[in-house]
Each structure stands twice: as structure tokens, then as C-alpha cells.
Amino acid sequence: MAQQTNRTVPPREAPDRRPPGNGPDQAADTGRGRGKESVGAGSGPGIGRGDGRPRLSGPAWPIVRRLLRYMRPHAGVLSGVILAALATTAIELAPPWIIRLSVDRYILGGQTGRIWWAAGGLLILSLVQGAVDLFRLYLTAQTGHGIVFELRNAVFEHLTRLSFSFYDRARTGDLMARVTADTDVLSDFFGRAAVIVLTNMLTLIGILVVLLVWDWRLGLLYVCFLPLIVHGQWVYARRVRPAMARVRRALSGLTSVLQESMAGILVVKLFGREPYQRERVDGQSAAYREANIGAARITSLWMPYANVIMGVGAALVLWAGGAGVIAGFVTLGTLIGFTTYIQMLLRPIRQTGMMLNVVMRSVAAAERVFEVLDTQPDVQDAPDAYPLPAVEGHVRYQGVTFAYDGGSQGAEALRSVDLDAAPGELVALVGPSGAGKTTLVHLLPRFYDAQEGQITIDGHDIRRVTVGSLRDAIGIALQSVFLFDASIGENIAYGNPRATQDQIEWAARTTQIHDFIRSLPLGYGTPVGERGVRLSGGQKQRIALARVLLTDPRILILDEPTSSVDAETERRMQQALAEVRAGRTTFVIAHRLWTVRQADQILVLRDGRIVERARGDAGRSAHETLLEQSGLYRELHDLQFQAEALGAKPPAAGAAIPAPAPGTRRRGR
């Protein structure tokens, strides 16, 4: 009959051990959402396609073996734990034995004086067992968390080594899930599952042995039921897993619809699309509801099943054992002891089922974690790499060809690019978006490695020097600005932790952000980010630029450094930057052509090629030379001028540029 657990609880979709449901977590959830899979799912390694659902693409055993390898250094502690487990299993088997003894010998046998001794013995044994359990459970958990700590750090460290191409494909939410949630699942594996499975097996075997020794007929009766229970657990596990997966999928569908409508609430309101959003949420929420009910149905049916089978067993034992007592070949104590043992059986069986589930989940999680660990960084130090010595800043590209997905024909982002930048020169890169300007400058600090050609700095092939020393020599202001959740001052000093306050302020002044920072109540200590001050795009851009200037690089790369800055500030920044630039080789990418007029050298890119180039000389600037060529540079220049000047003329007389007909490719122009 039903034992201690007479309730079923609807299965919960989310593991209990998760961070509180705020920003990062939700991001993780939606990031892993099935609905978005198509978006970021590139080719290449599976990072980015992940959806958090237990998924076994290969046999589980090699992964389990790899997991067990992590336990090897802790073999000493673990063998102690196993010994302790053996001890507690033995103790656990004692109470029914004591009860049987008390019933047969002391209570019915008349040795009443020993009854309290037996009861006291029970209690003492349980105290001993409790102490050993405390010790072994803690040690196991400690080992498990320790392993996970090391593993998590290793994964993160590996992430710092993976190159840009990895981050182009990976999705933040997915990686977050792998580093935190998935490794956290593994702490269950290391900290509980392995040991619990083992001790439960021992308990089961122990009970069976005792039962068979006591009375082999009753014992055998009992053995018959074990396969049924195991079968029930198996059926349950097999059915509930897909049901739970459905619940999780439905939840992530629901969260992403909710998340998006909240993030885009302005658009929802502006177009009056509340009814549509309500309908979508209603649909997703109903799907989630149905998935939950479906899972609850399976759980309600199969969770009590083991109880029921145990109950049937108990009924049969009562009947057969009772018959044995009547016939005189079974003692009363044996019968009572039997029923007590039966009650003890349920927990190990249950737990083993649960733990097998933990193991399966761990395998899925480990697979995702190992996938990260096994991703080879594209850009690594050569075995004989040497640190780049102090350089003048003479940069040369020779026949550089590069494609993002590893070099399929026709998809090159850069084709046979040659360039030569003398120390201290200002090189401007110009061209329509998608022409390859950013790609070109990203090759210099080895964010990517070119497939063909060679890049040198003062004659040092950048592949022969260490990546760290190379990047120390180069300061790059990336196109997309990122600030850390730290104070403004810490953000500026990020690249140069030894910078003094004076230096930090110098950098901020140069990028025209110092006055703004001083106007804040906390000044340079003002935190940035969700809890901090809300900065405009231009302000962030200037802080990020200050960060680069503070590293005092020989080579400076500015990728649209002023795109979000208003014209007036931009002008002041340019004056200040002109001073900073002195003596440094500088590459600048800018859409506004008037910002490149003073460049020593201008390279015009289209479709990954340099199609025009000019170098200023004493008589004429590069800008002037290119304007006279009437090429792409001239075209871009006129377009921009016309766009600004359009209003001056009556807007009739047709458009300044013909609208592209459907089907024409923009870049083909």
C-alpha cells in the first residue's frame, strides 16, 4: 500500500536551482528559446543552436566516462565516501532486524528487560548513521562543487581564448546557459548522483539478501515485484522526459513572446497592436498550460505506480506470510520485519530513478559544456611566437584575402588587398557599408586570420608574434560600443589599469566627455549600466574611445569613432584627436567624407577590393586627388552632398538618385 509519499505534484518545467527571474536569467531563457533557433543558427560548431533541452546526439557512455575522469583527482575522498556509504547502508538495514529480534525474543519470548535496550539501540544506531551521513553527504557535495568550480573556470578561460569568429556565431544567452546553468546541473552529477546511485544499489542488494536469508519463499515472492517496479520507473522516465521537454519549449516560447512585446512595447502601442499581442500571448500561454497538464497527467499516473506495486507486494506478503505463521514455519517477527523492509525499499528505487534522470540531464549538459571546451581557437600563438618588440608602426598588407566562413569561393570579404601605411600616417578607409572596411582593420590585431597573404608591422609577420604583444601595440575603437558594468572611470582605465586619475581625465578631455562626467554627481565614480547612469550613444562612444587612447598604442584604429556624436562635438573631437594621432599610425573608417579630408592616404573599398587609392603629397591632398578621378569616391561624395543640399532645390525634378528597381542588388551599383 501507499507509503510515505501519497501525493503527486505537477512537474515543474524549470530546475529549482536557477538565478532569480530577472534580466540575465530571462535573457538566457529566451536566448535558448526554440522560436529563435533559426535566427542565429549558423553553420559550424553547434554553439548557438543550443536550446537547453536534454539532447543526446551521440552515445552517452563516452561523456559519462569523460565526466568520471574529473573525479579521478578526488579518488581519495571519494573512496572514503564510498566506505562511509557502505557503513550507513549496513546500519540502515538494522532496524527491521532489531524489530524482528525484539518481537520474537523479547516481546513474545518474555525477555521484557531487553525491550528498551533494543529501542535504545535503534536510536543510537540512527545517531551513528546520521553522523556518518552528514559527513559523507557534505564531502560528496564539496567534491562536486569543487569540480564544477574548476570546470566553470576552465570553460570561461577557454571562452577568453576563442576568437571573434566564434563570437560572431555564438549567442550570448546560449553561452551564459552553458557556463552557468549547464555546469550547475553537473554539480548534481558530481555531488549526488554518482554516490547515491551506488549506495541505493547497495541498500537494495542488502535488503534482498536479508529477506532471502530470513525466508527464501517470502523473499522470492518479493523479488518478483522488483522488475515490475523498475519497469514502471522506466516507463515513467521515458514518457515524462518528452513531456517535460514540451513544457520547457512552451515556456521558452511564452517567455520570448512576452519578453519581446515588453521590449518593443513602444511599437506595440504606436501601432495599436495590443489585441494581436494579447492573442499571441494567449496562444503561447495556452500551449504552455496544455503542456503542463499533459506532463501532470503522466506524472499523476506513473509516479504512484511504484507505490501501488509495493502495496500489491505488501498484500501478497501479508497473505503468504500470514499463511506461513498459521502453518508455523514463519515467525511473527519475520513477518513484521518483512513488512518494514518493504517500506524501506521504495526510497532507493525512487531515488535511483531520479538519479538516473540526473545522469541523463548531466550528460546533455556536459555535452554542451564540452562542446565549448573542444572548440579550437582560430587564432593562437604560433609555437615559436616571440613578443613583438617596440615598433615604429609601419603596416603592410600584401595580397590579403579573407572570408568569414573559412574561404568558400566567391564569398570573400577581402580580396588581394595591398596596403602600405608609413609610421605616423593617417589612413582613411572609405566605401559603402559591406565593402570590407571593418574586416580589413580587424585583421591587423588578428581578430581573424587571413586565408591568403601576409600582414607585417615593421617587417614582423603578425602571425609570428604573440597575440598579446601584438594587441598591446594596437588600440582599436570598435564599431559597436560596449561598456562594462563598472564606473565610468574604471571603464576608461580598463585597458590600462595602472593609469593615474590625471591620465584618465586627459583621455576623457581628448574625447570631449570630461565636462559631462564632471557634471555627474558621482563624477568618474558614476556606475554605467542597468543600475547606473543612462548614457546616450555618443557619450558611450566617447568613453570607449577614451579607453583606447589611454592604452597609448603605436597603431590606432578608429572604426566610425564619432558615428553617434553630434556635429559640433565631432569637430572638437577631431581637433583633439589630431594631437593624439601625432606619431602614431592611424586607420580611420568614417562615413562622413569631410572627416577624412585630412588623411595622408585614402583607400576606397568596394566588394572587398581596394578600387581607388591616393596619397597626399606636397601639392595636393589625397582627398583632392580622388575627387578629380571621378570614381567611386567622387560618387559617394556627390551623393552625400546632394542629400544635404537637396532641400535647397525644389524637390520636384525627379530624384537625385534613381530608386533601385526591385531585384537590383544594392552593392552592385
Add this chain to the structure above:
Amino acid sequence: MTIRGGFMGRLQGGGREEAYRLRDLDRQALPMLWRYLRVFKSRLLVSLLAMLVVTATTLAAPYLTKVALDTYIAAGDMRGLTLISLLYLALNGVYWLAIYWQGYLSAWVGQHVVHAIRRDLYAHVLRQSMAFHEEERVGQIMSRLTHDVNALADLASSGALNLINDVFSLLGIVAIMALLDLRLALVTLASIPVVMISMGLLGKQMRRTYREVQQALAEVNTGVEQGVTGMRVVQSLSRESFTMEQFQDLSLRNLRANLRAALLFAAVFPTMTITNTLGLALVLGYGGMRVAGGAITIGVLLAFIGYVHRFFGPLRELSLVYNAFQSAAASLDRIADYMGREPRVPEPAQPRRPEGGFEGGIAFQNVSFGYGPERVLHNLDLSVHVGETVALVGSTGAGKSTVAKLLARLYDVDEGVVRIDGVDVRQIASLDLRRLITLVPQDVFLFADTIRENIRYGDPHASNEEVEAAAWRAQAHGPIVGLPRGYDTAVGELGATLSGGQRQLIAFARALLADPRVLVLDEATANVDAYTEALIQQAMDEIRRDRTTLVIAHRFSTLRRADRIVVLEDGRIVGQGSHEELIASNPTYQRLYRRQWADARAAPSQPR
């Protein structure tokens, strides 16, 4: 498999509500919950009955064993023993049936209640004004719509049933024990305080520790997020080892929290074993003595052993029940808080619309407004004729965007009135107003969907042809078909795959598809390449055709096209007219012009 709501779940769950007291619960909250539950009264009742059957069958088992032992086995009555064993067997069938229906029905009710609450809560959140959405963080709203609503459902269905179940089981066991043998029952019950106190203390500690673990894990999560999103910066500045150290710090804090929790968890299991055994030892010792003394039969002793086993589960649950209810009540309170908030931009009771429909004439009359106590607009008067294009200019913080937001009624004015075709916007039905006015904000938001669906958002009934026609008119068609998958290109996370200019053009197409009488455009300040810039200017011509257009202008070319330029400074209109008029006479405009456009205008013409 993670099952929450059981014993361990109560130890772990909802740690952050620790400070919450049950008596803090809003009086309105419980009736609100009951309104949702009431609909499913009959199912709840059946579920409750099923649960009582489960309790009864569970409690009957040890008693049957006792009867079998004392009445039939002792008397050697084989027939009776067979009968009682069959009864025992049958009880198992009843148990299975009852527990299935109880579990299934309570989940069914719980999930339906969750769904209903979530639906209503979401609708209510949607009705809130932008002021609400700017104050509340997205994560917080999400947490209420998912976590809190789920927690509440647990309380409403299985949680409450389990509580009733626990109480009934305990009362039943105590009653049966007392009937079997009062003295033994009293001795056995002496172990209750030990269980309650030890579990209560442990539970409290565990919840605190569990919260620490969650916080530490959340910090690790944030650390990873920072690391991953900022990895390009980290690598470009060669700060990998520094980032690694920072992460290890967080990771170590998480480890320490985990170890503290592990110690407590390690204590729970032994405590359970020891308290169980304490009860068993009392039964065996005292009960054994009474059997030996002939006061009770051996069957009673066996039944007691069975009941002691069943006794501690419910007792442990009850000792933690306050915690469970505390966290559910906190969730309920947060939901009731949202539900209780009246939208600050209410729907008119009797909406008005002019005869013959709206045409799009705008009038701001003596309008004053502030987001907080500080005024942003002061006694503003502005009228725009049907079909006119007006450009708003002014430095940052002059109140340009506020004018746009008031017109679209994202906020309501503090003083004065905004009228469209003579009708106060507060008296226009919101769906009418949305058809009438479209605002294209500066920061373009695109949904994580295809470009086609993003444009179609302007008019859900539009055909593919209409979507493309709108894109064509907005000059977005060329750039879109230039993408590898054309209109079916998915807009990536935060639109990462599209440039700012392209996003702007798609937003134009979306607005054109909606085809409003009044268009309000907040021009993007971000730099776009020359080609896209030209496209945007072309699109502007198409956009403003046949409609009233209000543009917050950042581009000089926009100013030149406007029928009228309105200059704002510190929330007041300081001048209006054409570019020529203003440049001649208005000092604010002159200053703005010098700062923003003169340089840009002058530069490209220089070499000519």
C-alpha cells in the same frame, strides 16, 4: 526530474520572499484569487474528494495489517486472511485511481487559473501607459508574468490541497493511534515537537542559504554575460587574464555559498532519519513493553510501526508550510499590485470622432507637461494644418520628443489640451488614435522575426504585395532585396544583422503600410553612409505626401523640405517660419544652425 512543492521544494523555493510577512498581504488580493478559482469550483471539489480518498486508503493499510494479524492470523483463520489481503489489494487500486484524478485535476485547475491570471495580467500591463513601462524594468514585468503567476498557481491548486491532505493525514493518524492505544499514542506523539522544531529551524536556515546560492549564481550569470558580450573589447585590449580573475572571484563566491548550503542539506537527511527513528524507538520500546504486559496485541504494535512511518512526512511539510505560503503570498501581492494600478492614460468612456472622419489637423493649446515634478513643456501653443510638414528643432532636452509623445498620447498633458481635428486626444478611442497617428521613434525597434513580418506589423491584414509596395515607397526595397534572403531575412538579436540606416528604412516602410493621417518622425541622429542617407531623404518625400507630418529634425535637408520650422528651447516655442526667415532673425536658430549644420554643409562644397 525536478519536483517542487514537495519537502525539498519547500526548503528551497522562493528564497527571496524571506522578508515578506503573511499579514502584509493586501486585503484585496485573496478575493481576487478566489474569483479565478471560483470558475473551477466543481473540479476543485472532485479533486478534494479524490484527495480524501487517497488519505483514507493510505491510512487504512496499517490498520488492515493489524486486523489481519490479531483477528485472523492469531486465530488461524485462512479464509479471513485471504479476504483481508484481497481488500488490501483492492485498496491499492482505489488509491491509484484516486491519486491520479487528484493529481490530474489539481494540475488542470492550477494551470487554467495560471493561464487566466496571466492573460488578464498581461492585458492589464499592455493597457498601462508608457510611464509605467519606462519605470518598470522588462525583467521585473517578466518575472511577475512568469515566476509569480506560476508560484501562485502552486498555492492555489496543489499547494492548498497538499496542506489539507497533510492536516487530514495527521488528524487521521492521531485519531487511529488514540483509538488503538491511547497511552502508546501519547508517548509516540512526544516526538512531534522535536521534528517541528528541528525542521522549522533548519528550514529557515536553508531558505536563507538557498537565497545566497541563487544570488551568487545570478552574479556568475551576470559575469558571464559581461564577459561574453564584452569579449571583443577584452581581447582587443588584451585583458583576458583580468577578466578571468574577476570571473574567478564571482565563481568562488558561488562556490562558498554552495558549500554552506551543502552543509545544511547534508544535515537535513540525517535529521529526518534520526527523528523517524526516534518515533520508531518509542513505539518499539514502550509498545513492546505493553505487548509483553498484555495491554495491547502484537497487531497494534505493527500498526503503530506503520503509522509512525506515515506520520513524519506530513509533519515535516507542515513545519515548513508557513514558508511556502509566505512566498506564494508575496507573489500574489505583487500580482495584485499590478492589477490594482489604473492606467495613467485611460480609455475614454465616450469616445468621440468628428463627422466625416479625421483629417489630421493638430492643435496644442496651452500645453504644460513634466515627466516628474519638473516641467518639460511650458504653455505650449502649436497648430499644424492638414497636410502640412512641420520640422521641430532645438537642442537636446528642449522638449521635441515630448511634443511627439503627447501627440501620440503616450502620456497625458498636465495642463492644456492636445486636439486633433478639434477633438481632445483624451476623448479619442485608442484604436482610432493608433490608426490616425503613427510615431517613428529614433531608436528603431524590430521584432525577432523576418523583415517582411516586421513591416507587416504596420497593418496585419496587408498582403505580401502591399508589404513590398510599402517598402518600395519607403526606399527600403532595394536594400532589402540586396540581403541574401531578401524579405525573409530574419532580424537577428537586437537587429544586429542590419545597419542603422536599413533599420530606419524598414521602420519607414512599416509606418507607410499603416498609412496614418498624421505621421510623427523622430529622425535618427546616428551617422549613416552617404548612400542610405540619400535613400532616407527620398523616402521622406514619399512619407509626407498626403498627410500631416511632424518631424523632429536632425538633418539639414529635412529642414529645407519642411513647410514650416518650429524652434523649441527649454520647453517653449521661441520661433517659427522658413529657414530663410529664421536664419535671418532668430538667434536660437542661428546658434543651432552654426553648431549642427553649418560645418557639415560647408565641408563638401569646399573643393568645388
